[in-house]
Amino acid sequence: MALKARMLRRQIERKKADLAALEELDAGFTTREAELTTAIAEAENDEQQAAVADEVAAYETDLAAHTEAKDTLTREIAQLEADLAELEANTPANNPAPAPEERSAAHMYTAINIRALPKSQRVFDALPYEQRNAILAQEDTKTFLRQLRSFKGQTRAVTGAELLVPTVMLDLIMENRYRYSKLLNRVRYRFLRGTGKQPVAGLIPPAVWVGACKRLNNITLVFNEMTLDNYKNAGIIPVCNSDLEDSDMDLAAFIVEAISESIGLSDDMAIIYGKGTAYSMPLGIVTRLAQTSAPSDYPINAPAWTDLHTSNILKVNGASLSGAAFWEALTIATGNTFTRYSRGDQSWAMNSKTYNFLKGKAIATSVTGEWVALIGGSLPIISGQIDVLEFIPDYDIVGGYFDLYLWGQRRGLTIGMDDMGLINRVNDQTVFFGRERADGMPIVPGSFVVVNINNQDPITDSVPVG
Secondary structure (H helix, E strand, O other), rough: OHHHHHHHHHHHHHHHHHHHHOOOHHHHHHHHHHHHHHHHHHHOOHHHHHHHHHHHHHHHHHHHHHHHHHHHHHHHHHHHHHHHHHHHHHHOOOOOOOOOOOOHHHHHHHHHHHHHEEEOOOOOHHOOOOHHHHHHOOHHHHHHHHHHHHOOOOOOOOOOEEEEEEEHHHHHHHHHHHHHHHOEEEOOOEEEEEOOEEEEEEOOOOOOOOOOOOOOOHHHOOEEEEEOOOOEEEEEEEEEEHHHHOOOHHHEEEEEHHHHHHHHHHHHHHHHHOOHHOOOOOHHHHHHHHHOOOOOOOOOOOOOOOOOOOOOOOEEEEOOOOOHHEEEEEHHHHHHHHHOOOOOOEEEEEEOHHHHHHHHOOEEEEEOOOOOEEEHHHHHOOOEEEEEOOOOOEEEEEOOOHHHHHEEHHHHHHHHOOOHHHHOOOOEEEEEEEEEEEEEEEEOOOHEEEEEEEEEOOOOOOOOOO
16 A cells, blocks of 8 residues: 555656646747737738748647647546545555655545535535544635624625635535536536636547648648636525534535535526526527527637527427327437537436426336336437436426537635625525636537427526526
8 A cells, every 4th residue: 555655646746747847838839829920910922821821730739739738647647646545545544654745635525526425415524524624724714714704794795805715615615516516517617717708619620631741731620719708606695693603614514515506506507598698697508599690799710600499499299299209209309419529428407397297208018017117317219318407497308418518617716795785684694695707608509409398389588597
């Protein structure tokens, strides 16, 4: 055990050194990009433009290889650190690994599988007692909880009263969201830096096979970009004033769980029904399918806008169809999600009433003579996992290839005190907002459909989102 831990630490050190060396090259790529931008503007004839095109192609190839190398090293380091944490957690106390390097509390929770915890257990409570104490002993955590308690009883907005959640608690919250959000682990998830709009690569074209000495600029490569904004998502957290008087451990556990649940649910609603830029929120799948014309702010470098409000918003007469006829109609309708770009599987979102309606349509007799519903969490024939989301209207099914929905998550999370008078309407409670910053939109909207299975028009514009 000790030798294996030593070997893992050595591997981590080497890969971190390699990553640091690659990051030192970032400035060179920035310089090359600026030089190429100038060269493109100065090219005056075909010969000069061809020369610049060669340089651009070489730059794109080098940059792609550089980025892939950094991403690969980052993933390998994270896996090695997780393996080391698990190994150290299982090392007997009377036979400790020799002089392990000190690990921060921010990484302690990796020894448990947060996403597999039952909903009845708070994630903070699931941490070993020593790890919880280590988190609470950090100075930024103590300051955060002390300032949080100072809001108790305030009846007006407090200037500057927005607290940055400590990194160790932020890591717990961001991972714990996956217990409450059923879609974040299905969409294409990207971490973004900064606070302004940012273009993010959406669809990456396949590599092109050419001869060893052929010129790459003979091939046209188109990189589609989606511009993601910086919208705030505020989850309301009413805290009983008596809870603010609890121990640090109980208060921290409550805050982590409350923010995770509130924001996780809100993220799912935004992915399905988000109303887009006009409402300062992500663009949801159903909202995009319902569009009848391209928005004025549609990204220039995004895939070409297409009208999908008739081809991908459909209805099936589940009241009159049964058996094979019903599943045939539903299979044809969901088949409109055809796409060449997905690298994942389909999945389907609906509420529990719709799910049980489908169960009724799938009842059959087993070989032993028992009645069974041929739905075990996935759609029969059509295939694809089912996510039950109660905010979806009755008999509506929203689904397709969720890996073609792009979600951009900004780093950081803050907690602020209510400043809209809600405190005065909630008895003996202080109302907080847990604020995240994110945006999202479908990359290939045609890879999704919304189908009503009760022969009604699917609801596209009256679902409350936030």
